[in-house]
Amino acid sequence: MPKCVIDGREIDVPAGTTVIQAGLMAGIEIPHFCWHPDLPVDGNCRMCLVEIEKMPKLQIACNTVVSDGMVVRTTSEKAVQAHRTTLEFLLVNHPIDCPVCDQAGECYLQDQYMEHGLHDSKIQPEEKVRKRKVVDLGPIMLDAERCVLCSRCLRFEANVTGTNSFEFVNRGDHMQISTFENRPITHNYAGNLADVCPVGALLSHDFRFKMRVWFLEATDSVCPGCSTGCNIFIDHRDGEAQRLRPRRNVEVNKSWMCDIGRKEYKEIALDTRVTAARVRGTSGWEGASVPTALDTLADRLREAGTASAFLATPQATNEDLFAFRTLAEKVGGMLDFRVGDPQDKVRVLEDSVLLRADRNPNTQGCLDQGLGRTGVKEILAACAAGKVGALVLQGPELLRSAEALDALGRVPFVAVMATREEPLLDRAHLVLPAAMWAEVDGTFTNYQRRVQRIRRAFAAPGSATPRWQMAAGVSTRLGTPLPAATARDVFALLARAVPDYAGLDFKTVGAGGRGLPAGPEQIATQEARA
Numbered sequence: 086m087p088k089c090v091i092d093g094r095e096i097d098v099p100a101g102t103t104v105i106q107a108g109l110m111a112g113i114e115i116p117h118f119c120w121h122p123d124l125p126v127d128g129n130c131r132m133c134l135v136e137i138e139k140m141p142k143l144q145i146a147c148n149t150v151v152s153d154g155m156v157v158r159t160t161s162e163k164a165v166q167a168h169r170t171t172l173e174f175l176l177v178n179h180p181i182d183c184p185v186c187d188q189a190g191e192c193y194l195q196d197q198y199m200e201h202g203l204h205d206s207k208i209q210p211e212e213k214v215r216k217r218k219v220v221d222l223g224p225i226m227l228d229a230e231r232c233v234l235c236s237r238c239l240r241f242e243a244n245v246t247g248t249n250s251f252e253f254v255n256r257g258d259h260m261q262i263s264t265f266e267n268r269p270i271t272h273n274y275a276g277n278l279a280d281v282c283p284v285g286a287l288l289s290h291d292f293r294f295k296m297r298v299w300f301l302e303a304t305d306s307v308c309p310g311c312s313t314g315c316n317i318f319i320d321h322r323d324g325e326a327q328r329l330r331p332r333r334n335v336e337v338n339k340s341w342m343c344d345i346g347r348k349e350y351k352e353i354a355l356d357t358r359v360t361a362a363r364v365r366g367t368s369g370w371e372g373a374s375v376p377t378a379l380d381t382l383a384d385r386l387r388e389a390g391t392a393s394a395f396l397a398t399p400q401a402t403n404e405d406l407f408a409f410r411t412l413a414e415k416v417g418g419m420l421d422f423r424v425g426d427p428q429d430k431v432r433v434l435e436d437s438v439l440l441r442a443d444r445n446p447n448t449q450g451c452l453d454q455g456l457g458r459t460g461v462k463e464i465l466a467a468c469a470a471g472k473v474g475a476l477v478l479q480g481p482e483l484l485r486s487a488e489a490l491d492a493l494g495r496v497p498f499v500a501v502m503a504t505r506e507e508p509l510l511d512r513a514h515l516v517l518p519a520a521m522w523a524e525v526d527g528t529f530t531n532y533q534r535r536v537q538r539i540r541r542a543f544a545a546p547g548s549a550t551p552r553w554q555m556a557a558g559v560s561t562r563l564g565t566p567l568p569a570a571t572a573r574d575v576f577a578l579l580a581r582a583v584p585d586y587a588g589l590d591f592k593t594v595g596a597g598g599r600g601l602p603a604g605p606e607q608i609a610t611q612e613a614r615a
């Protein structure tokens with residue numbers, strides 16, 4: 086392992102580590118524009134120049150590999166002067182757009198200018214080279230004047246999506262970024278272009294002019310859009326999600342997420358959320374408090390006993406699933422989760438990047454907890470034969486199934502935990518308001534068998550409640566309370582009950598998740614089969 090010294094800090098790094106990476110390992114961020122941790126090095130911006138002992142000229146940190154005994158200075162007079170000069174050069178034709186630019190507050194150029202530049206421009210605004218502004222590329226807006234020609238977007242398109250949408254056109258200070266004939270970006274990963282662009286040249290159409298970023302609070306979470314489980318930030322303000330951004334995890338999604346996943350935040354804010362419980366009475370729906378609704382559910386399960394059935398949902402957290410499974414076992418009812426066979430798609434990639442065919446975040450959690458037991462067909466057959474007195478649905482999937490319609494009509498009591506209003510809820514007799522993924526603490530287990538934390542960003546609307554709490558509430562009413570007051574407690578119980586999760590807790594799962602012991606072999610065999 087080569088040993089080097091950066092700004093007086095000694096550090097051992099793996100062979101092949103570049104100076105910019107070594108700096109980050111030592112907690113030193115070397116200024117940069119074109120370098121990105123998940124893209125090939127291009128070395129074009131010259132912002133990362135550093136002084137290295139025994140080398141006559143400054144070197145670019147992003148493309149210089151650390152050698153043993155190397156001594157690097159990033160803040161020497163020569164290095165700082167180089168940063169200032171590079172910035173001044175980059176800003177020669179840059180418009181004075183910060184007050185109206187949506188990147189302000191998260192712009193590398195703005196940050197670097199405040200940190201290293203602070204020079205007065207020698208160029209008058211009318212002397213600057215004008216380029217195209219407000220070019221609509223579909224999900225992305227291009228402002229070529231703001232571009233620093235770093236080529237990150239080109240490299241993303243060439244190396245991640247393989248779509249090569251961008252090219253540089255013209256020469257010298259007239260050079261600018263463009264798509265062929267201004268064609269829009271049509272792939273499912275366009276949002277990442279706005280993320281990789283270090284300035285306000287590529288902006289998200291969806292988020293543009295919606296909110297100044299300094300008003301936003303970021304909460305770590307995991308995208309619920311498919312079984313990949315991309316790590317994300319939920320950016321929110323006043324209890325409302327404003328956008329989702331990828332959170333880097335080299336084991337799962339690197340720095341990327343798909344556009345389908347990015348739109349998941351809109352589901353949370355829908356004004357059709359189920360915010361209160363309701364029970365079907367003799368003259369139609371009657372509002373009820375959640376405790377009263379849980380009393381009703383407990384009574385019906387007590388009556389039905391083993392003639393009850395439970396269908397879990399792979400949309401739920403591991404904690405929800407554990408509490409639901411515990412309730413089903415207490416009652417002795419039938420149990421499954423495989424509506425639509427998500428288990429067959431959990432590892433199937435839908436494109437060449439991230440998106441998987443299983444659009445549930447926690448099918449693997451259902452499998453790990455052994456929730457595929459009775460069989461959905463068998464449960465429906467029992468319903469159709471009039472052998473089910475109470476059916477509890479952890480999510481509304483079965484209500485949406487046309488084949489289930491007749492069978493459901495034969496069940497005297499159907500309870501459903503739902504997040505959004507839909508006409509199909511009228512097929513139930515009791516509706517319980519469930520909190521959504523951004524409103525709860527918990528874990529999902531992704532297709533790799535990686536357990537990952539989701540965190541509560543804001544409160545659920547109305548009386549919407551985490552599913553595990555509602556299941557635990559019914560267990561309490563049936564005389565066997567779940568010894569857990571929080572999602573963390575439920576996960577501790579789960580870790581004791583499911584051998585592969587032994588020894589895990591919220592702390593050990595941490596920010597980046599934890600792979601389960603049997604994970605990699607299982608992935609290899611199952612992916613080979615897919």
Ligand code: SF4
Pocket residue numbers: 231232233234235236237238239262281282283284286287
């Ligand atoms: S548009 Fe953004 S990412 Fe692309 S070259 Fe310009 S500054 Fe770099």
Ligand code: SF4
Pocket residue numbers: 308309310311312313314315338342343344345346347439440441
């Ligand atoms: S690939 Fe799946 S998990 Fe990742 S962002 Fe897209 S929908 Fe979400």
Ligand code: FES
Pocket residue numbers: 116117118119120127128129130131132133134145146147148
């Ligand atoms: S970051 Fe090193 S040259 Fe651009």
